[in-house]
Amino acid sequence: MDAFFVSVEELYDPSLKGKPVVVGGKGHERGVVSAASYAARKFGVHSAMPLRTAAALCPQAIFVDGHRDRYELYSGKVRGVIESFTPRFEMASIDEAYLDMTGTERLHGPSLQAAHKLHEAIRAATGLNNSIGASSARLVSKVASDQAKPNGVLWIPPGAEAAFLAPLDIRKIPGVGKVAEKNLQDIGIYKVGDLTLLDDRLLMERFGKMGLALAGKAKGFDSGSWFEKEMSNDDDPKSISHEHTFTEDTAERAVLESTLAHMSEKVGRRLREHGFHARTVQIKFRYSDFTTFTRAQSLDHATQLDTEIFQTARELFDRNWDKGRPIRLIGVHTAGFSETEGQLDLLDGDKNEKLKRVFTAADSLRDKFGEGSVNLAGALRGRFRERIHDGLPKKPEPS
DNA sequence: TCTGGGGTCCTAGGACCC
DNA sequence: TCTGGGGTCCTAGGACCC
Numbered sequence: 001m002d003a004f005f006v007s008v009e010e011l012y013d014p015s016l017k018g019k020p021v022v023v024g025g026k027g028h029e030r031g032v033v034s035a036a037s038y039a040a041r042k043f044g045v046h047s048a049m050p051l052r053t054a055a056a057l058c059p060q061a062i063f064v065d066g067h068r069d070r071y072e073l074y075s076g077k078v079r080g081v082i083e084s085f086t087p088r089f090e091m092a093s094i095d096e097a098y099l100d101m102t103g104t105e106r107l108h109g110p111s112l113q114a115a116h117k118l119h120e121a122i123r124a125a126t127g128l129n130n131s132i133g134a135s136s137a138r139l140v141s142k143v144a145s146d147q148a149k150p151n152g153v154l155w156i157p158p159g160a161e162a163a164f165l166a167p168l169d170i171r172k173i174p175g176v177g178k179v180a181e182k183n184l185q186d187i188g189i190y191k192v193g194d195l196t197l198l199d200d201r202l203l204m205e206r207f208g209k210m211g212l213a214l215a216g217k218a219k220g221f222d223s224g225s226w227f228e229k230e231m232s233n234d235d236d237p238k239s240i241s242h243e244h245t246f247t248e249d250t251a252e253r254a255v256l257e258s259t260l261a262h263m264s265e266k267v268g269r270r271l272r273e274h275g276f277h278a279r280t281v282q283i284k285f286r287y288s289d290f291t292t293f294t295r296a297q298s299l300d301h302a303t304q305l306d307t308e309i310f311q312t313a314r315e316l317f318d319r320n321w322d323k324g325r326p327i328r329l330i331g332v333h334t335a336g337f338s339e340t341e342g343q344l345d346l347l348d349g350d351k352n353e354k355l356k357r358v359f360t361a362a363d364s365l366r367d368k369f370g371e372g373s374v375n376l377a378g379a380l381r382g383r384f385r386e387r388i389h390d391g392l393p394k395k396p397e398p399s
Numbered sequence: 400t401c402t403g404g405g406g407t408c409c410t411a412g413g414a415c416c417c
Numbered sequence: 418t419c420t421g422g423g424g425t426c427c428t429a430g431g432a433c434c435c
Contacts, residue, residue: 024403031403034435047435053400093435177433209409210432238407245403280427290402296428331404 001078002129002150004095005035008074009064011127020045020061027055027063030245034066038150071095074126081121085114098138111135112155119153137161140220143172161220166193173217175210183207192218236337237274241282242266243331249288251326260313261306261376263332268306269363271334277302279336281312285321286329294333295320301342305355306362306376309334 001007005023010016020040025031033054036045043058054061075094082089085108088100101114108114115134122130133144135156143165148154156164165173170192171181187206189195195203195218203211242263250256260283271278282296295316303309313332321327344352362374 030401032401034403048402050401051403053402056400096435175433179432237405239405241405243404282428292430294429298427329403 001095002131003035003037004074004128005066005071006037007128008070009067010037011074012067012070016062016064020058022051022054022058022061022063023066025051025063025065027051027061030247074128077126078122078128078130081118081125085118085121096142098141101134112153115153115155135161135164135220137220139174139217140164142174143168146172162193162196162218165218165220166191166196168192170195173214175213175217180207180210238337239333239335240267240270240274240276240278241284241331241333243284243329243333245286245329246327249326249328251324256317256321256327256330257314259330260317260332261310263330264310264313265306265376267332267334268304268309268359269366271304271337272360272363274337275339276337277304277339277341278309278334279303279338280334281309281316282333282335283313283316283320284329284331284333285317285327287322288326288328290328292329293320296333298336301344302336302338303341304359305352306359307355310376 006016006021009021009023016037018039019037020043021037022033022040022045023036024034029051031051033045033047033049033051035047036049036054040054040058040061043061045054045058045061051063055063071094075091078095078097079091082091082097082099086099086101086104088102090098092098099118101108101111104114108117111134115132119130119132122128129151131145131148131151132153133141133146133148133156134154135141135144136158140156140161144154144156147168168191170176170184170189173192176184183206184190184195189198195214198215200212200215203215205211207214244259244263246255246259279302280296280298282294284292284294286292297312297316299308299312309332317330341352365374
């Protein structure tokens with residue numbers, strides 16, 4: 001989808017159309033650009049850029065908050081169209097999908113025709129611009145769809161893959177970011193085609209596993225099967241985390257601890273939703289100068305209890321925080337999932353069951369009355385706590 | 400002009416085991 | 418006096434993606 005978040009916002013407020021629009025927050029806030037309209041991009045604004053930078057580059061830009069629920073709604077509509085084209089597809093993200101069109105020729109015609117049909121169908125169902133790349137290989141199609149923007153269709157015929165990629169900047173290859181780009185440029189590689197001239201041994205030595213994958217990509221090969229994920233049913237998350245950047249850096253223990261408690265609750269809740277128990281709890285904290293630390297601890301059993309996550313997180317934080325040094329960001333991360341908690345002795349098992357019931361009850365209270373309705377005692381202590389906006393509609397407080 | 404939040408995957412060292 | 422080889426798990430950090 002083209003400038004997806006911005007385009008969806010335009011559907012809700014047509015007056016935004018054609019104007020420089022930035023989604024992600026207000027121009028003075030701490031945060032980054034989630035999406036920028038094409039009019040804003042003309043000023044050099046792009047996603048991942050600090051909002052304050054965007055405001056400096058384009059003072060007349062209209063800054064709007066993101067609405068995840070809206071994007072999910074429209075993502076669902078797009079998905080509906082895709083489903084009607086082929087059962088073999090994969091949503092790669094909220095605004096990106098791959099379709100395996102093998103065997104649909106009689107229904108949809110050859111690739112390019114099918115691509116145009118899909119393009120029109122998405123446009124008709126959502127009113128949104130989108131771009132489509134069609135080819136024999138997933139990676140090539142993705143790059144082609146980028147090249148087709150805005151609102152275009154691009155077909156790379158079989159055999160033309162490597163020639164299509166060769167003149168493009170190395171950075172266009174998914175997986176090549178700032179760092180890899182710099183490292184490649186240092187050895188004289190600027191275009192995808194330059195890569196194919198290097199031998200695999202050198203790439204492996206200098207860039208490891210990624211180097212080798214890169215060599216394949218440059219030639220337009222796909223690594224692995226097309227629909228690995230779908231086949232292996234592998235869409236369960238491997239980690240669940242929440243983090244928060246303060247509006248102002250803080251060294252106040254009460255604020256930091258209650259935020260940790262709040263993050264722990266959010267993580268615990270999502271673990272219960274998935275029916276997961278986590279063995280490893282990790283915290284992350286960042287000081288004013290942006291130096292960032294993570295500290296992890298694996299438990300002897302797995303847990304989905306807010307209290308246990310919080311206790312572990314608090315200990316980790318206590319042991320590692322340079323007390324008094326202001327903190328910019330703090331977060332709680334869990335991983336190492338299993339379906340059950342594993343071995344607990346009788347006493348712990350009993351306590352565990354009781355707490356589980358407590359938190360499950362808290363979950364349904366939050367469903368009914370909103371996120372703010374129930375808190376860990378630790379979280380409540382934050383009279384000091386700064387308001388964390390959960391992006392959920394305000395609901396009446398329970399009496 | 401400072402730099403979000405939620406993820407995945409990779410690397411690398413050390414502990415520990417057989 | 419010199420200290421194997423293979424494997425797994427844990428931890429920390431970093432690149433990258435949307």
